[in-house]
Every structure is written in C-alpha cells, then in structure tokens.
Amino acid sequence: MKKNSKLNKWLWKWHFIAGLISLPFILILSITGIIYLFKSDYETPRQKHIKEVVITDSPISLQEQWKIANETAIKKPNSIVISKSLNHATEFVSGRFGGKSSLFINPYSGTVSGEIIAKQTDMHTVRKLHGELLMGKFGTKIIELIASWMIVLILTGLYVWWPERGWKLKGYFIPRTNLDRRTLYRDIHSISGFWISILLIMILMGGFPWTDVFGENFKTVQKLTNTGYPATWRGHQLKSNIAGTSLTLDQMVLKAKAIKLPGEVTVSFPKGPKGVFSVSNFNPSDLNTQQKIHFDQYSGEPILKLTWKDVGVLMRARMWFMAFHQGQFGILNWWLILLTAIALTIMSVSAILSYSLRKRKKNWGVPKVPSSFKVGYGIIVLLMLLSLVFPLFGISLLLILGIEYLRKKQSRKIS
Template identity: 30%
Template sequence: MSDLTLGRGDAGAAMRSASDLYRAVWRWHFYAGLLVLPFMITLAVTGALYLFRDEIDAIVHSDLKRVVAQESISRVAPSAMVASALAAHPGTAVKFTDPPETTASAEITVARPGGEKLAVYVDPYSGKVLGALSDRGTIMWTIRYLHSLKYFGSFTRALIEIAGGWSILLVLTGIYLWWPRRQTGGVVTVRGTPKRRVFWRDLHAVTGIFAGFFILFLAVTGMPWSGVWGAKVNEWANGNNFGYPAGVRIAVPMSDEHLDHLAKTTWSLEQAQMPQSPAHDHGTRPIGLDRAIAIFDELGLHRGYAVNIPATPEGVYTGSVYPDDLSQQRVVHLDQYSGKPLIDMSFADYGLLGKGLEWGINVHMGQEFGRANQLVLLAACAGIVVLAVSAGIMWWKRRPKGSLGVPPMPSDRWVLRGLIAILAVGGIIFPLVGLTLIFMLTADQILFRLSRRRKT
C-alpha cells in the first residue's frame, strides 16, 4: 500500500471519528432538550415577570400598597397600626413590615384563629386599614411559586436540580454542535426563511450561543434552591454554629426554631436558629413593639425591614431586611425585655462561599445592577423562549413520520461511551442528574434495540 493510500485511510478514519462524535453529542443534546425545554419555557416566562416584581405589584395592588406621602404629618405609632389591623381582622399580630418609602403602606401579618395568615395593609399616616390579602397572596408571590414549582409539592426542588444540571449539559453540547465547521451561515447569521428548516436551525444555533452564557449562569445560581445539591451545600457552608456564619456571636440561649420558618430569609440563613431572650425577673415587662422598632431605627436597618413579634416569653424581636444592595442585608435579634441585641448579623459576616452564592442569587433575581440587570436578564429570558420554540419547530420539520426523530447512534460505540463518561462527571456533581442519566441511558438502549428490530 502506498503512502498516499495510507494518508487517505487515515483521513477517512479521522472523518468517521469526527462524524461519530458529532452524532453522539447531537443525540445527547436532543435528550437533554427533551428533558429541559418544557421547564425552561416556564422558568423563562415566570422569571422574566418576577424581575419586575416591585413594579408589577405596585400597579396590581396599588390600592393596598400605595399611599399619598404626607411629609407634614408624622406617622402613626407601629402599635397603633397593629391595633387598627387587629380591629379589622381579629387574630394575633406576628409581623410588622416597615414602609420602605414615603408612598408605601405598612404591612401587618395577622395569624387568624383558624391558622390562616393575612397580610393587612395600613396607611402609616392615618392608621386606616386599606385592605388585606392572604399572606404571600400578591400576584408576584404567585409568580414566584410558579417559578420555583412550589405549587406542585416539595419534590419539585428535586426537579429544579434536574432541570439546572441538564441545562448545563444542554449548553455545553450545544456549543460543540454550533462550533464553526467551514459553514457559511448559522454561526452569527441566519440563513433562509421561516419556511425552511435551515432558518430554524440557524436561529436556534445563533440564539443559543449568545444566550448560552446566561443559561449557564442562571442554572448555576438557581442550584442553591435545589433539593439535594442545594441542601447539602447549604449544610456544608452554613451548618455550623447554629446556622450562623463564622464570627457571629452565639453565646446566648438558642431555640430549635429556624428563622426561615418565621420569615422570608436569604439562602445563607435558611438554617439559622432563633435565639431566646435570657431569663428575667417575673416583674420585668417586655419593651413593646414601638420601642423595638425605635431600636432597629437607631441601629440603622435599611427601610422596609420586617419585625417578627415574639409569641412566647422566651421569644425575641427579629428585625430582618434583604434590599437590592447586598451590603445592606441584615438580621438583628433583640431581647424582648431589655432591647439588647443578641445577634446582629450582616452580609459582611457571611463566609466566602456564602457571599459568592448570595451575589449570584442577587444577580439571578435582577437586583444587583439595577435596571440594567433587569433588562439584560429579560433579554436572556426572551432568548431562552426563542431557543425552545425553534428547537421544537426544527425537530418537527426534521423528524420522519411515525418516529421520535432521535439523532442517529454513532457507528463507533466507544465514542458514545467516552461522551457518557464525560456526562457522568456532571452526574456525580449533581446526584439527581446522575440518576436521570442512568434512566436516559436505559431508555436509549431500549429505543436503539427496538429500532434495530424494526429494520431487521
């Protein structure tokens, strides 16, 4: 055999190997899309709406949340606002939320005798009750629960991990498929018209390469809320010292109750336990809500903070606020008898991992960089919807009649096994992704054997 023949043989083998790898990546890109795209559309639409939660809530619930600013009139005492709320809706006041700005109402959370909680809105200038909703009953809380799939049970935190992990694999395999291979279009330009499949292929590829970074970012920063990975990382990062970051004093009695059970909190404080007011003489009277709020004001908590009202003799007044500015995040627990701060914690006290994840979460929610953050992520969400729609149309135009249209199996099975080994790394990092990978491998083998039987 001549050297020229050997060269052609080597080139042919290289081309077959490249073709097999492309087929293997394409096949698993298809499977990843099959798992993820329905979730991605829901997450993109609800996420885009939630980016503008304050603006939308202010419009939809303007009769409850907005008041006319009256600079010449001092605000009614917090205890008087609570009294008005309880007169209109009898029960027990469990939380008072300070108006975040001069045109905002105060919010008092009332626990009703039957166990229901109401959010009662009060004009801070007149003390008049403006109305009430179920606690977390605003339109944006509904959108948030849809985004987190919370309406479908606690197991949906596992679905977030599966969707997030497979989204990462979807982007990485998509980058390989997009990578230029001497084609004249479909890299940064779109060829053809919507009637042709190449148009949808190029639209999908070009949109994907620009939106891919944001999908990766949103998937990774969404992982802290996942069921297995998120919970374990939270336990590892924040599980010591009663769930408080290192450096925060905890030399006070601690209860078994968690802050997250009483009020909305950050990811880093989901495991934070509530301190207890130290024992006092029986004749010692609690400082009361008005004095507690005055102390929180003196301590400089950002406007719009929430105050949890103690329900037991050992309880504490807890002031917490999580504004857009991460540096202003703060949680302060006060002894309900002396008003002394028992724990005073801010973003600066979080560990390095906690700070990094909280920053990612803040950007994920469109808060870190103001309006620019919202608009960039809105464009990313629109790109995700375009990706999902173009993928569906492209598949529908390509698939043979009566077939699922799974991309062909590579002729060299070792190529596929090598790719699976790489995917398995992601399955080890994200355990639930690993379980679904095993399931998909089994289903893939069944489909492949059924296809071979039909052909024979």
C-alpha cells in the same frame, strides 16, 4: 479546536433527544420567568389602595397598631416593616416565603386598610407554575430534572456549534438569511444559544437552590462545612435579661431607624418574655450591606450584631445567584435576565420550527451515531460528576441507558 466527528454525532444525538423532551417545559420556564420579572409593575397599582393612605392627623403609636394587628390578622404577626413614607400604611408580617401574609394598618385612623396573603396573589400562581408546574413536590422534581438537562443541553450544544473548519461570521455568530428556512431557524437556535450560554448557566445556578434534591443536598453541604448562616442569625438562642418593662415598639423602631440600614428594614418581635427584638434589612441590590442586630427587649442594648461577612461562603454564593436569577441587582441585571428569557423563548421556538421542517413522516428523525463509536473516559467522568451534582439527572441517565440497552438487545434477537 479539532472536533471528533463521531463524538460530535453522539453529542448531537443526545442534544436532540434531550431538547425534544425538554422544550415544552423550557418554554413554560422562560415565559413564566418573563412574566414574573414584571411582578412589581403588576402588583404596585393593584395594591396601592392597601399600601398607601391619606395623611390626616398625627399617627397613633406603633404599639397601639401592633395591638390592633394582633387582634385582626389571620396569623399573629412576627415582625413589622419600617415605613419609609408618611403616606404608607404600617405593614405587619406573619410567616415567611410562600406562607407570608401582610396586614396593613392606616397609622392615622387605626383601621385595617387590607391584607395581602402571598398564596392568594396572581404572581404567586405564576411563581408556582415556574417552579413546580402547579403540581407540588412532584412538579418541583420535574423542573429540577429539566433544569439539570438544560446544563447538558448547553454543554452539548456548544460542542456541536463549535466550528470544525475555521471561524465564520455568518452561520456562527449571525444567522444566514440567504438560505432555506430550516437553515435560518437552525442558525437562530444555535447562535442565540451561544450568545446566552454563560448567562443561562448563571440563571440556572440561581434556580437550583429552590429545588428539592439539589437544594436539600446543598443545605446539607452548608451544614457540614459550616458555610451557611451562623447559628445565631435568627437569634433563637439569645435571651433578654428580664428587668422592668419591655421597650415599646415605638422605642424599638426609633433605635432601628437610627442605625440607617439600606433597603427594606424589618423589626422582628420577641418570642416570650425572654425573647429579643431583631433588626434586619433586605437589600438584594447590595448584599454586602445586609445586617442582623439583636436587642435586649428591656434595656434596648444590642446583644449581637451580625454582618454579611459573618455568613458562610456557600450561603453568600447561593444568595448572590438567587438574587441574580430574579434580576435584583439593579436595572442592568433585570434587563439581562429579561433578554436572556426572551432569547431562550426564541431559541426554543426556532428549534421546534427547524425540527418540523426536518422531520419525516413516521420518523422521529433522531440523528444516527456510527456503531463503532465508543464513549471516552473523559465523557464518562463528566457524566458521573454531573450525576453526583444533579442526582435527578443521574437517575434519568441510568433509566435512558437501561432502555437503550434493552432496545439494542431486542433488536439483536429480531435480527
């Protein structure tokens, strides 16, 4: 591919400016992302005394445990996680996502072994720093803006990196160690960026659904195209036929166990006398196995069974990328995310070091572009598309262009 030298300089300029502004935030994202990958390793030993119990006599009924949970939990539980081992405390869950809390009951003594409130955990703080800089909605929008510009950084970086005079192993795929330090740091930055570019785009795609603007727009598209979860997934519209006595929780859990769903299996409780029991499994390592089955709370008969095939294509894509983003597809996925985050940290630090060696006093060192350069229609169309997909990027681009226009107008007046 023969490169346009003027376009190359223009893209290098904006890559430089965007990188200079984004780098501190990118470092926060990569470092907090690395820490969060070790969530399970960090929390398991610290929560062991809550989640594990000593096996003694026969356990008390789940129905009795449910009663204890209702009387003890901060919020009334809406579901139970089916235990996989006899030495596990019974987990009753209230709320969802960041508002989730879990009450654990010793099934042998009936005592509460502890309660884990998501918002009060260390890893929740790390996640909030990663997703919103501990600044709420405003911080979320900053992260979304930085992530949008990261897409631009990757695309412009690949163009600038692309060899102009033929391919060479050193300088394009392997850093040159026999030249000056600035060249070494620049090579580390550009080459590591090349190697992780596709993975980084995939990781970013898995993060965007959590954002405010893009995330809400994506949900709107799902709703308009009917490509999200089916309306009956949560079962709010389904009704049980009131007849006799409701099943006990023990009876319902036996039915749920008989289905033999993989992953973490949850039984959601009926909401009122006409509500339904709902059995679902969380199995991100194999999304195709996820199911949701609604049962009549009196007869115990299944009312509706939904599988992953019933979920819309956009929601399936969204959940796939979100699971990939968190390294939930097994050990290979986990290592890919970890190594990409480490490479991103190295790439960011090497960029700062290269810049510090390049920068002169009283000069930001922004690359210059020939005054004769005119942006082509292809670039304009690409920027418009990116602005439509990532609105915060579009707004920031308009702001930058406005400042650039005023700066040029002012310099003409002075001259």
